[in-house]
Amino acid sequence: MKEPGVLLAIDAGGSHTRAVVVSAGAECLGYGASSSGNATAVGADQALAALAEAASGALASASLGPDDVRQVVLAAAGEEYLLHGRAVAQALAMPAVKYTRAPDILAMYHSSAVEPAGVALVAGTGAIAARFRDLVTERVIDGTGWLLGDRGSGFWIGRKVARAVAADLDDTGEPTGLTRLVIEELGLQPAEGYRSPLLQALVAWAYDGQPVRLARLAPLAFRAEATDEIAAAITAEAEEVLARTLRLVREGHDELPVVLGGSVVVRGLLAPGRMSGGALTRELAGADVRTAHDGVAGAAIVGLRRSRATVDSDTLARLTRSIDELRNGA
């Protein structure tokens, strides 16, 4: 039997796009995934194609079609004009469906919190913190991208790793254990030129693609930090600047729940087993802290709230459990 009209929620991330089809009762009926849906990273055309692919995957797994969708929520980073509503509606073949665009960080927040007011800090390739109240963004700190900000992000860390290794290979900086890790990670082979052969190879790699690829080197800083002073200084500074970003966004609202997301935070700074006691741990002391892995559940929560459904912690638990069942079954 067909649903009377379902919610399609899409989380367009920098590496993956995820889509879910959700009933009015907050049960996930279908799940789909595809590649990057970030228009800044891959361009609008490829991003729209990724949204459409994830959406059809989700609809197909629910045995539904575009006509069954009553509402679409798209969670995405970046400015609205890069991926505007009409283009999205056209790519999804749902021109007349109610459409909502939500900041990706709001979706990340609602993936782990149903409280109308709260805070999120996400540090993956980029870095941003925001404070919300009733789906409205009250304050944003950073999130200004790799050239202007994203302090403490994967790109920010990866760039510092690359610069430290370049200085080491150049004999203008301190020796660092990061050099061996970067050479291995990138498979660098000595190259000819008027510089040292491995620096020549690093230079050739660095400029042969999108700058944000440098985020790939960020995990090496966490791998080396226990034994290498340069790596430890980089991760400590990342932790300090992210703690500052969080402090600035929380200012006077320390009672609000805090949702953390992004690989730098979840798999880096606050990874299980990592020595703690750093700036972020101190900033979070006493706070109601949760983590989120992506924003797809939160995008659906945004949709449910907008359609005035009752949303409580049971709703989120039901939604999350049913998403996980389909995701792991797929």
Next chain:
Amino acid sequence: MKEPGVLLAIDAGGSHTRAVVVSAGAECLGYGASSSGNATAVGADQALAALAEAASGALASASLGPDDVRQVVLAAAGEEYLLHGRAVAQALAMPAVKYTRAPDILAMYHSSAVEPAGVALVAGTGAIAARFRDLVTERVIDGTGWLLGDRGSGFWIGRKVARAVAADLDDTGEPTGLTRLVIEELGLQPAEGYRSPLLQALVAWAYDGQPVRLARLAPLAFRAEATDEIAAAITAEAEEVLARTLRLVREGHDELPVVLGGSVVVRGLLAPGRMSGGALTRELAGADVRTAHDGVAGAAIVGLRRSRATVDSDTLARLTRSIDELRNGA
């Protein structure tokens, strides 16, 4: 009467390409110019077209043709494979002519020095220092590009300016007089979004083109430094890192002449009337210092030296004077 065979020297810069036709007696017979010939900045095809345009301009102004050229010297930044000899010879329609590729910084050095051994520091959009002996590069410091190094360069300064302004507009950093200058320079208009309207506009500008465009903001730091602490801190740090780059390349060779080039040094740090006494002034104390505006004369000097012509300070003076006559007449 035709020359028995002339030298064609080309300096392929980031903003301009310049070409000269030079006689065996070091007289400039023709001058031509075109747009950027930097393959990293504009791509190999456009770079080759710029070389060809500047070369035909120089040949035409000398009333000569490709068959009159005995030797070609190309001074260019970056790696040789980006603009390889065969492609250059083809673009110039001079497949059988003796061809030499020289690092752009060597050409800059020989634009103001005929001593076989010496040092150059160039900080324009990028930043590099090198030490030479008999046309061979003995040591290179930095020049690793905007992602990995170029410490103290126009991009490096411009990025710090942009980040300081973003932090000011964001209320996460100190207020700075740079903000008004950047708004005026870029003609920023308040834009919609969930950030402050001018920050939104700055973010939109920053990512709408080549990252190295941020070098455009570097002169603002020098304009503001007398009255703004943030600007003064940026220019002071640029001076310190460039002084360090120079110190590392000179190490143990303080007797060598030093040629300085690039807008950050010539029109910024060491501009007439700027308060001196900074790190670079101190590093240069007692040194034999000269400045160079571009590398086209030096590219010709490299060619004359390679063809075993006698090259002394009279040669360079004659060459420079005859280039200037044609350049200013053109």
